[in-house]
Amino acid sequence: MKHLSKAALVVAGLALAACSQPHLDDGYQGPGAGTGEAGSVSDPTSVAHFNEAIGDRVLFAVDQSTLGEQGRLVVLAQANWLLANTEYTAVIEGHADEQGTREYNLALGARRAAAVEELLVAQGVSANRLRTVSFGKERPLEVCSQESCYERNRRAVTVLAAGLSG
Amino acid sequence: MKNLAATLLIGLCAFGASVHTAIAQSGPLRIEITDGVIEPLPYAVPNFVAETPGSNQISKDMARVIAADLNGTGLFREIPAKAHISTITHFGNPVQFSDWKAINAQALITGGVSVSGNELEVKFRVFDVFAGQELGNGLRFKGTTDGWRRMAHKVADAVYGRITGEGGYFDSRVVFVSESGPKNDRKKRLAVMDYDGANLQYLTDSKDIVLAPRFSPTGDQVLYTSYETGFPQVYVLNVGSAQRRVLSNQSGTMSFAPRFSPDGKSVVMSVTDGGNTDLYKMDIGSGKRTRLSQSPSIETAPSYSPDGSQIVFESDRSGTQQLYVMSANGGEAKRISFGQGRYGTPVWSPRGDLVAFTKQNKGRFHIGVMRTDGSEERLLTASFLDEGPTWAPNGRVIMFTRETRGADGASALYSVDVSGRNLKRVEIGGGGSDPSWSPLQ
Numbered sequence: 001m002k003h004l005s006k007a008a009l010v011v012a013g014l015a016l017a018a019c020s021q022p023h024l025d026d027g028y029q030g031p032g033a034g035t036g037e038a039g040s041v042s043d044p045t046s047v048a049h050f051n052e053a054i055g056d057r058v059l060f061a062v063d064q065s066t067l068g069e070q071g072r073l074v075v076l077a078q079a080n081w082l083l084a085n086t087e088y089t090a091v092i093e094g095h096a097d098e099q100g101t102r103e104y105n106l107a108l109g110a111r112r113a114a115a116v117e118e119l120l121v122a123q124g125v126s127a128n129r130l131r132t133v134s135f136g137k138e139r140p141l142e143v144c145s146q147e148s149c150y151e152r153n154r155r156a157v158t159v160l161a162a163g164l165s166g
Numbered sequence: 167m168k169n170l171a172a173t174l175l176i177g178l179c180a181f182g183a184s185v186h187t188a189i190a191q192s193g194p195l196r197i198e199i200t201d202g203v204i205e206p207l208p209y210a211v212p213n214f215v216a217e218t219p220g221s222n223q224i225s226k227d228m229a230r231v232i233a234a235d236l237n238g239t240g241l242f243r244e245i246p247a248k249a250h251i252s253t254i255t256h257f258g259n260p261v262q263f264s265d266w267k268a269i270n271a272q273a274l275i276t277g278g279v280s281v282s283g284n285e286l287e288v289k290f291r292v293f294d295v296f297a298g299q300e301l302g303n304g305l306r307f308k309g310t311t312d313g314w315r316r317m318a319h320k321v322a323d324a325v326y327g328r329i330t331g332e333g334g335y336f337d338s339r340v341v342f343v344s345e346s347g348p349k350n351d352r353k354k355r356l357a358v359m360d361y362d363g364a365n366l367q368y369l370t371d372s373k374d375i376v377l378a379p380r381f382s383p384t385g386d387q388v389l390y391t392s393y394e395t396g397f398p399q400v401y402v403l404n405v406g407s408a409q410r411r412v413l414s415n416q417s418g419t420m421s422f423a424p425r426f427s428p429d430g431k432s433v434v435m436s437v438t439d440g441g442n443t444d445l446y447k448m449d450i451g452s453g454k455r456t457r458l459s460q461s462p463s464i465e466t467a468p469s470y471s472p473d474g475s476q477i478v479f480e481s482d483r484s485g486t487q488q489l490y491v492m493s494a495n496g497g498e499a500k501r502i503s504f505g506q507g508r509y510g511t512p513v514w515s516p517r518g519d520l521v522a523f524t525k526q527n528k529g530r531f532h533i534g535v536m537r538t539d540g541s542e543e544r545l546l547t548a549s550f551l552d553e554g555p556t557w558a559p560n561g562r563v564i565m566f567t568r569e570t571r572g573a574d575g576a577s578a579l580y581s582v583d584v585s586g587r588n589l590k591r592v593e594i595g596g597g598g599s600d601p602s603w604s605p606l607q
Contacts (some may be wrong), residue, residue, distance in 0.1 A: 104466060
């Protein structure tokens with residue numbers, strides 16, 4: 001996961017072919033961790049390209065977990081990328097803003113992550129390459145207590161990882 | 167304002183002598199939430215008498231802890247030592263009631279402390295000054311010197327019990343999440359302390375996010391949620407050894423919001439599968455899981471009634487977060503919250519009569535209480551963000567999390583009387599959230 005050299009990718013790809021059970025948990029380092037070497041945005045197979053050009057996150061309205069039109073387009077593009085780059089798995093993190101109780105926000109974040117996962121699967125991404133997790137309101141991206149921050153915190157982030165831990 | 171003092175005095179008299187039986191039958195002190203401003207009962211607690219050479223410091227310190235306990239309730243007001251006329255020099259000597267009447271001390275607490283090696287013995291008496299007699303019998307506690315604070319809390323619990331006619335809550339602990347660092351990288355670790363913030367101990371490091379610890383009915387174990395695996399799962403931790411084990415670790419699911427049943431044999435919690443969060447019960451011995459709710463909505467924050475027969479929880483099945491009560495075995499649930507706004511984090515009181523909750527309405531958060539059928543809702547607090555109430559063992563006081571607004575926003579522990587009075591911050595020397603109050607030790 002730390003060094004995604006071409007050789008490692010090939011090995012990972014071979015291993016994936018041989019093994020139908022990617023070890024998602026082992027490659028996941030927690031919120032926003034992503035991969036160690038993201039590569040160049042200009043390389044369409046790179047994590048950097050996925051994160052920045054395609055977009056690794058979608059935003060939600062207050063207390064909602066339905067994807068908006070813009071969010072839907074982002075997830076469709078994520079699906080195409082994942083279908084083209086099968087050596088990657090993803091953990092989808094759901095987050096909430098601070099306006100809510102802790103437990104409810106955990107459950108709400110899970111709904112948001114699931115909304116992204118469901119659309120990815122509907123587009124043909126194998127469910128066993130995906131996993132969801134909710135951080136509720138525990139890991140805000142922005143720290144102010146205004147809508148300008150809240151709207152960026154109500155998010156689901158698709159965090160890529162190399163699928164196998166070896 | 168005179169009322170409480172008078173009522174407290176009736177309480178005193180009731181314990182004082184049989185001639186007051188008629189008054190005693192009018193019942194012990196009842197602090198109704200509808201009461202207006204209350205004048206705290208004036209009392210004196212002179213330094214306890216040091217009866218052995220090594221007990222000088224402890225005898226003073228114990229009297230201070232007892233005073234802090236009683237003053238902290240908002241129901242008592244200490245008359246400071248500099249106003250005292252009499253000095254208690256021997257525990258067994260007769261009390262000069264006129265000297266205590268003269269300074270308007272309605273109650274007087276005297277004590278004696280002896281230390282032998284690391285053994286500590288404390289004895290104390292409570293007097294109804296205006297009746298000129300002892301309130302109940304003197305008591306004696308034995309322990310070790312390193313447990314002197316606990317023994318002082320026990321004395322204060324006994325005094326509180328005799329004067330109010332209710333159980334105390336001072337000899338208790340609180341487990342909570344200690345917080346530090348900025349809002350977008352908050353470090354969280356489990357900590358346990360005496361109810362007054364003393365004797366703080368950490369139970370975990372801050373490597374992984376930990377949430378919402380909950381004491382077992384006997385206070386020796388704690389349930390909590392940790393992101394140790396990268397995914398939230400419920401753990402159980404032994405408070406004495408800090409040893410922990412994962413309780414619910416079904417791959418692909420999250421588990422959180424756990425609470426023990428009153429018999430300590432099972433745990434109710436939320437499990438999220440995909441986007442759907444439902445309630446499950448797990449038998450601790452066998453690990454067997456039973457699903458209690460089957461609904462596409464969010465069901466979380468369950469809490470048992472003290473007799474274990476029912477569970478109060480929150481659900482958004484109506485479209486917004488509301489409170490529901492169902493049988494502890496699941497089945498149909500009855501909605502109990504009908505006011506404006508959203509309701510969450512319900513907790514059944516140890517007396518069984520009330521449910522404490524978090525209410526969110528018009529951009530403000532409140533801690534409130536209602537009867538278990540949803541009637542007589544009362545809001546006790548209001549702020550930018552109050553949440554997560556926990557009950558003192560006697561059902562009189564609620565502790566909760568208060569978070570301040572903005573980029574520098576931080577969490578702190580607060581407590582408030584069930585009457586809505588006596589709101590104050592619990593001093594823990596740092597940030598804190600998600601308190602859970604232990605039973606009386």
